[in-house]
Amino acid sequence: MEILSRIAQGLEAGDDAAVPQLTRDALAQGIAATTVLDEGLIAGMNVVGEKFRVHDIFLPDVLLAARAMYAGMDVLKPLLISAGVASRGRVVIGSVQGDLHDIGKNLVGIMLKGAGFEVIDLGNDVAAATFVEAAKSQQAGVIGMSALLTTTMPVMKEVVDLLKKERLCGRIKTIIGGAPVSRDYADEIGADAYGYDCAQAVEQVKHLAAVVS
Amino acid sequence: MKESFKARIVAGDVLLADGAIGSLLLERGLAPGAAPESLNLSRPQLLEEIAGLYLEAGAMIIQSNTFGASPLKLSHYGLADKAAAINEGGVAAVCRAVGERAWVAASCGPSGRILKPFGDTEAEQVYESFRTQMQAVINAGADVVCVETMSDVNEARLAVQAARSVSASIPVMATMTFEPTPRGFFTIMGVSIARACRELEDAGADLVGSNCGNGSAQMVAIAEEFKKNTRLPLLIQANAGVPELRQGKVHYPETPEFMAGLAGAWLDAGVAVIGGCCGTTPGHTRAMRRALDEELKKHHGHTSS
Numbered sequence: 254m255e256i257l258s259r260i261a262q263g264l265e266a267g268d269d270a271a272v273p274q275l276t277r278d279a280l281a282q283g284i285a286a287t288t289v290l291d292e293g294l295i296a297g298m299n300v301v302g303e304k305f306r307v308h309d310i311f312l313p314d315v316l317l318a319a320r321a322m323y324a325g326m327d328v329l330k331p332l333l334i335s336a337g338v339a340s341r342g343r344v345v346i347g348s349v350q351g352d353l354h355d356i357g358k359n360l361v362g363i364m365l366k367g368a369g370f371e372v373i374d375l376g377n378d379v380a381a382a383t384f385v386e387a388a389k390s391q392q393a394g395v396i397g398m399s400a401l402l403t404t405t406m407p408v409m410k411e412v413v414d415l416l417k418k419e420r421l422c423g424r425i426k427t428i429i430g431g432a433p434v435s436r437d438y439a440d441e442i443g444a445d446a447y448g449y450d451c452a453q454a455v456e457q458v459k460h461l462a463a464v465v466s
Numbered sequence: 467m468k469e470s471f472k473a474r475i476v477a478g479d480v481l482l483a484d485g486a487i488g489s490l491l492l493e494r495g496l497a498p499g500a501a502p503e504s505l506n507l508s509r510p511q512l513l514e515e516i517a518g519l520y521l522e523a524g525a526m527i528i529q530s531n532t533f534g535a536s537p538l539k540l541s542h543y544g545l546a547d548k549a550a551a552i553n554e555g556g557v558a559a560v561c562r563a564v565g566e567r568a569w570v571a572a573s574c575g576p577s578g579r580i581l582k583p584f585g586d587t588e589a590e591q592v593y594e595s596f597r598t599q600m601q602a603v604i605n606a607g608a609d610v611v612c613v614e615t616m617s618d619v620n621e622a623r624l625a626v627q628a629a630r631s632v633s634a635s636i637p638v639m640a641t642m643t644f645e646p647t648p649r650g651f652f653t654i655m656g657v658s659i660a661r662a663c664r665e666l667e668d669a670g671a672d673l674v675g676s677n678c679g680n681g682s683a684q685m686v687a688i689a690e691e692f693k694k695n696t697r698l699p700l701l702i703q704a705n706a707g708v709p710e711l712r713q714g715k716v717h718y719p720e721t722p723e724f725m726a727g728l729a730g731a732w733l734d735a736g737v738a739v740i741g742g743c744c745g746t747t748p749g750h751t752r753a754m755r756r757a758l759d760e761e762l763k764k765h766h767g768h769t770s771s
Contacts, residue, residue, distance in 0.1 A: 308647035311656030312617075316584040350499040353542065353578055356654075378499060378542070403709035404489075404716050405498065438711065 256282060257293040260325065264297030265304075267317025269324040276328040286332040294325045295367045302360055302451040312356060319363055326367070340371050342462040343393035345384060347375035348431075349408035354401035357431060361397060361448065364455045370462070381411035388425045394465035395458055397448075400431040409434075410442040417443070426461040430454050468566045471527075471609055471637050475673065475699050475738050482758060483527035483571065483703065483741025484520035485750050489716075491516070491531070501543040503535040506555035513556065517563035523748040524755030527739060528568045529612060530556040532603060533575040538587075538595040542578060553602035561607050571610040571639070572603035574625055581620055592621060596628035604632050613640040614677050614703070615743075617653040619662055623669040630670040639701045639739065640671040643678040644688055651688055659688065663696035675701035678743045680708050682725050689735040699738035706745030718745030722753035729757035733765055 256279045263271040272294075279289045301318040304310045346362055348355045355377045362372050373391050375383060379398075388396050396416075400406045409429050416422050429439050430448035439447035446461055448454025474481060491502050494512055505512055517528045534540065535556060537549040545552065553572070560570045577595055579587035600611065611629040616622035622640055629638045642662050644651040651659050659676075666674045674696055676688045682704035689702050706718035706725065725746070732740045740758070742750050 308645065308649075308652065311652060312580075312654050313584040313656060316580065380499065403711055404492070406711055407714055408498070410714065433709070433711075 254279075254284060254292070257284070257289065257296070260289065260293030261297030261300065264294060264318050264321045264325070265301055267314060267321050269317070269321040272321040273324040273328050276325040280328070280332070286329045286336060290326075290329055290333070290367060294322050294329075295364065298322050298364060298367065299452050302364070305360075306450050315356070315360065319360070322363060322367070339369075341369040341459065342395070342465065343371045343373060343391055344395045344397055344458055344462070345373045345375060345388045345391060345393040346397040346399070347379035347384060348377035348399045348401075349405050349412075350378055350380045351405040351408065352400050352402050353377045354431075355399070357401070357451070358397075358399035360451050361399070361430065361454045364451050365397075365458060368455050368459065370458065381408055381415050384412050385415050385419065385421070385425075389421070393425065395426050395428060395461045397454065397458065398427065398429045400429075400434060403433045406433060406438065409444065413443050424465065426465055428454060428457050428461060468569070468609065471569050472672070475637070478738075480733060480737065480758060480762065481526045481739045482524060482751065482755055483701075483739050484517075484523075484525040484529055485742030485746030485748065486744050487513075487516055487529065487531050487533075489745060490519075490747070501534065501540065501545060503531055503533070503540065503552050503556065504543070504545060506531055506535075506552045506559065507548065510555055510559040513559035514563040517560045519748040520751055521564050521568050523751035525741070525751050526568050527571050527610065527741065528560050528564050529571045529573045530560050530603065530608065531573070532556040532599070533573040533614070534578075536574065536577055536595045536599045538577040538579055538592065539575070549598055550602040553599050554606040557603050557606035557608045569609040570607065571612045572600075572608035574599055574603070574611060574613045574629075575615050576617070576621060581618060589620065589624060593624045593628055596625045597631060600625075600629045600632045604629070604636055608636070610637045610639060612701075613638065613671075616640070616642045617657070618655045619653075619657045619665045622662075623665055626666060626669040626671050637672045638670060639673040639675070640666045640669075641675045641677040641701055641703065644676055645680070646684065651691060659691045660695045663692065663698070667696060667698055671698065673699045673701045673738060675703075675737075675739075677701075677703035678705055681705055681720060682707075682728050686728060686731045686735060689732070689737055693736055700736060701739040701741075702732065702737050703741040703743045704746075705743045706750065709745060720745070722747070722750040725750050726753035726757035729754060729761045733758075733761050
């Protein structure tokens with residue numbers, strides 16, 4: 254469907270006027286809201302995330318694309334809700350304590366919302382106990398943690414250890430990501446998953462949420 | 467009377483700047499997640515001690531612990547209203563430690579906000595925040611202002627202009643942090659080295675260059691690229707490599723000896739000020755001092771300090 258690729262292209266171009274208009278046009282053509290979301294908005298954002306990762310585009314392009322994505326989502330949201338598209342579950346996300354970097358974390362948040370998760374974004378500089386408290390009180394099945402600084406990565410281990418201590422490991426799963434983070438580190442600290450990039454993080458969260466629920 | 471910093475730069479001398487502060491503060495009990503700059507008020511003797519270590523190691527330029535002390539950045543910790551005192555305290559601690567024996571450079575890092583149209587923050591707000599910081603550090607006796615680790619050249623310009631508005635004469639150094647991409651070096655905001663040179667010079671910077679990043683080997687390539695794009699003197703402050711976690715401890719791979727091994731490369735690249743960023747220690751400064759002195763003997767037949 255040509256209009257869906259136009260939505261994706263508009264999103265890549267960060268055109269927050271064209272994207273909601275094209276979204277409306279797609280719906281008028283009778284395309285289902287979930288299809289517009291998956292094959293238009295999310296598909297476009299996946300391309301943006303990948304281009305950013307390989308330094309083909311830079312942060313301003315990502316910020317504009319995210320704005321366009323939100324403009325499109327605003328059009329779809331009432332339809333998705335009335336169509337009774339079930340929430341896939343709740344995810345608590347944040348950049349760990351000491352880390353004020355939140356670009357990657359925000360991008361993952363946007364993609365998770367697009368994928369149908371309810372996202373509780375705790376922002377940046379989030380302490381281990383705050384992650385666990387929020388997941389408990391909000392009944393979230395997954396905690397997603399991001400770090401850009403090697404110096405702040407140990408907070409991720411604190412969260413995993415705290416969940417172990419409170420015997421919550423089975424009910425609350427953990428996923429970590431960020432430039433200095435690796436699969437080895439996830440294995441070392443006992444995190445349940447590692448997201449190499451945004452798209453992979455969302456795939457991993459889908460698996461974790463399925464296990465929890 | 468302290469020697470003129472500008473005169474030494476104009477004379478073509480190579481000046482050695484200090485290394486990291488944050489990691490030394492963590493070793494001395496700074497809680498992870500706390501504002502390092504809050505120690506300027508609560509434990510200024512720590513900053514005097516660290517300045518003294520770098521001075522003793524041979525640094526001629528010592529930075530103040532004011533990297534994140536702009537009111538906008540401090541507001542994250544609820545400390546915005548203490549910005550003036552924190553900046554003054556940071557500069558005063560270094561002044562007490564070094565006296566006339568080194569130049570005091572006031573560190574000034576990013577606001578942590580993203581300017582419109584990409585983010586939600588007005589340029590005016592960022593400018594006023596930097597102005598508050600610049601007034602405090604310059605009043606407290608800083609010899610040089612060092613705007614650093616910038617990724618948005620518009621924000622860097624605002625910081626340089628804020629310093630200029632407080633003092634027409636104070637030397638202003640400005641550095642940005644670059645990453646290698648398939649199309650050359652860019653900041654995460656997409657600023658090339660050529661554009662950084664053009665815009666920072668236009669804003670009134672006296673020295674330009676790069677800090678932080680992915681280690682000193684890559685910094686040589688960055689310095690060479692700068693040299694092609696500006697006639698301003700260059701300032702380079704590299705990380706001791708990309709940090710790794712080993713058994714829960716942060717480890718920087720580049721040893722003092724490794725970094726000092728590049729002294730000749732810095733001279734060849736025409737760098738005016740060479741210092742260290744994340745992961746560098748007084749040990750790195752000492753090794754670089756020794757290596758620079760030897761290289762300078764070879765290059766000019768005299769030492770610089």
